[in-house]
Amino acid sequence: MLALALAALLSIQTPAEAPKTELLVSAAASLRDALKEVGTAYEKRQPVKLVTNFGSSGDLAKQIDAGAKVDLFLSADELEVDKLAKQGLVDETTRCALLSNQLVVIEPFDPEHPERRGFADPCQAEQLAGPRVLRLSLANTDSVPAGRYAKAWLESKGLWKLLEKRVLPAVDVRAALAAVESGAAQVGIVYRTDAAQSKKVRVVYLVPLAEGPKIHYVAVVPKAAPHAAEARALLAELRSKESAKIFERLGFVLPESPR
C-alpha cells in the first residue's frame, strides 16, 4: 500500500524540460533575498538552474573544505575566502569584492503596538550596555562574519567586555535576526539589509560607515566547481549594473573600488 503511494508521488516529477545546468551557489545568509531576486531573473535568461545553499560563511567554507562541489561562493567576509585560498581550493583569478554592508542595532517591534519602544530615539551606543538588556543577539562571534564584525565594533566602542556574558549566539545572521523578532533577545546586531526586510524589528542605531568595521563581501569560484564557466558568467551578472540596482535597493553598499 505504501509502495503504491510512493510510486505515485515519485512519478509526479517536474515534467521533463531540456536538462539545465545546475549551479550550486553557497551564499552568506544575509544575501538570501538579494540572491533570490537576482537569481530568478537570471534563470529566465540563461539555461541554468540556481541551487542556493544559504548559511553562515564560516559553515559554507567548511563544507567546501570538506569537499563540497560548489560552483560559486559568496562570503560575507575575506577571512573565510583567505582560509580556502591557503588550502589552494579556490581560483584566485575569479576573486572579487562584491558588496559591502552596514551594521545596525535592532530591537523587537510589535506592529500592533508601534508606540512601545525600549530605546529612546535617537539612541546612544552606550545605552546598549544598560541593565534593560538581558540578552544580546549576535551571530556566532567566532565563526560567522556578521558576528565577527559586530564584536569588532563593540570592542572599538569599549562595550564588548560589558556585554560578552549576555550574548545569545546564533548560527547565522538571519537566525540572529529571528531571535530579536521573537523577543528572545532585547537587542541585536545584524546587517542593515537584514533589518530592512523584516517587519518585526526596529533599527535603534545605524553604525556609521566610518565608525564600523570594514565589511567586504567576497565572491570566488572554487577550484572544484563542476561548472566553472557558467559560474563565472553568473558572477559577472552579479557585478553588473542591473544587479547593482537591486542590491542598492535592498540596502547594500556597493564596493568603492573593484579589487
Add this chain to the structure above:
Amino acid sequence: MIEIRLELPLTEFALDLSVELGSGCTGLFGPSGSGKTSVLEILAGWRKPRSGRVRVGQDVLFDAGARIELRPEQRSLGYVPQDVLLLPHWSVRENLEAAGELDARVLETFELEPLLARGVRSLSGGERQRVALARALLTRPRLLLLDEPLTGLDRERRRRALALLLSVKERFAVPMIFVSHDATDVQVLCDEVVVLERGRVRAQGAPAAVLAAQPGAGFENVLRGHIASASEGSAALELRPGLRIEVADPGLSSGTAAVFALRGEDVLVARGPLPPISARNRLRARVHSVREDGGEIWIEADCSGVRLGARVTRAALHELELAPGVEVTLLFKATSCRLVAA
C-alpha cells in the same frame, strides 16, 4: 544393514550406542527421556554426536574419525518427528510437493486426495500424521524414522494408524526405525527391537522375547489375519487357511485385514482331554520351547505354523511335564483378544 555408533552427552546422562540393525522395521523402545528422540535427530543430521559412525547400507552418513558428515538434505531419510513439523505457510499439497513428485500409490494409501487443498493449520491430529508420513515416503528415502507417531491418537485412530503403518511396511518395503514407548505397538509392527534406557542399550532382539522381559510390558501374541465372519457379538479371525480363532466382534466387515493382540498371561495350557469350558478358543499345538526369564516361565507352542506364547508357573510346568515336543491345547477367551490394527 544399519550401523549406528554414537556418543553424545545430554543434560542428564550420556547417549552411548553401538548397534547394528536389520533392514526391516526396528523398534526403538524405552521410557520417555531415555534418548530415543536424540538418536533419531542424530541420524537425521539435526544433531551432531561427539564421536561415532552412522552407516545405512553402503552409505556412510557420519564418521567422526574420517570427518564425514552428510548434511540433512543429503541423507535421504524420511523423518517424521513427534511434532510433525508440517510447514505452516503451505497447503498440504505444497508440503507434499516439497518432498517429491506426488505418487498415486502414496496418495491412495494415505487417502490424501480430499486433503490436498487444505491449509495445514486446519488438519486434525490424525490427518497431520498421515500427511507427515506420506511426505516422508515421497522423498523416496532409504530409511524411515518415525518418532512416536501414534502418541496422542485415540483408540480408533491408533488402530487405523497402526494398520496404515503395517501396509506401508508391506507395500513400500522401506527400512524403518519406529520409536515408541508402547510395547504392544512395537510387537505388532517391528521385526526387532532395541531397548534404550538412560542413553544406553539394555537389550536387543526379537520383540516378543525382549519386551516380555521389560517391566510393565509383557509378552504379546500378535495375531494377524482376516475377518472371516461375524455374528452375535463375536467374529472369526482367520490366521491361516483353516486356522480360525474367535474374537469379540470388532465391528469390521468380512474380509478386512486385522491384527489382534493377546497377552501371554491370558493363554492357558492344557494337556489331555478337556472338560466343557467357557474359553472359546482351544487350539491344538506342539510345545516349541520353554524359557525361564527372571522367575517367569514362558512356553512357546506351534499351532499350524503360528507361534503362540503362554505364561505359566513353575509348578504348572512340572505338574504338566511341559517340554518341547509335547502336545498341548492352548486356551484363551475370545474377549482376551484385543484389536490393535485394522
Add this chain to the structure above:
Amino acid sequence: MGESGELSVLRVTLEVAFTATVLVAPLAIGMGWLLARVRFPLRSVVETLVALPLVLPPTAIGYLLLRLLGRGGWLSESVLGFDPDLLFTWKAAVLASAVVSFPLATRSARSAFEAVEPRYELMARSLGMTRARVFMRVTLPLARRGLAAALLLAFARALGEFGATVIVAGNIPGRTQTLALAIFEDIQLGREDHALLWVGCSALLAFGVILCSERLLARERSPA
C-alpha cells in the same frame, strides 16, 4: 525556481527515505539472519559495530561520514581513484539515513528470524532442500511480517533523520532539504507558520507509517 518549494521538500524527503530503505533492506536482512542463525567467531564484535550508529549521536555519525568522504578521507577521490560525488548531494542524505536506520532494521530483522522455528528449517532440509532454498522458500516467508515491520521502521527513521544529514548533505532546498531540515530552517528564520505546516506533514506521514506497522504486527500476533 521551477518545482514549488513545498513539493520539492516532500519529494526529497520521500525519495531519500525510500532509497535509504531499499539500500538498507538487503544489508539488514542479511545481517539479521547472520546474527540470528550463525555462530561465528568475533560475533559480539560484529554485534557491537552494528549497534554503534544506534548509540552514537547522529551528528557524530555525520561528522565521521564527512571525514570519510571528504577531501583526504579514506573514501575520497584520491583513495578510490574515482569521484563518488556524494557530499552535499541527495545521495549523501540517503547514506546518512541508511547508516542511522541500519541498526534498527537489523535488530528487527534479527528478531523476525529468531521467531522462525528452526525445526521447520531442519525439516525442510531433511526433505532435500538446500540451505539456500530453505532460506528463500521457508525462512523468508515465515519471517516476512517481521521483516516488513523492520523495513517500515527503517523507513520511519530515515524520514526523521536530521543530525547526520545536515552535516554530510547540507540543507540545500531541492537537493537535500528534507522535512526535518525544512522545519529547522523555518524555526531558525522565524517562519513559524511555515514550520507548523511541515510539522503537520510529518505527523501525517508518521501516522501512516505507524498504522501500517501496527496492522502488520497485529496479523502476526494472531495468525489466521
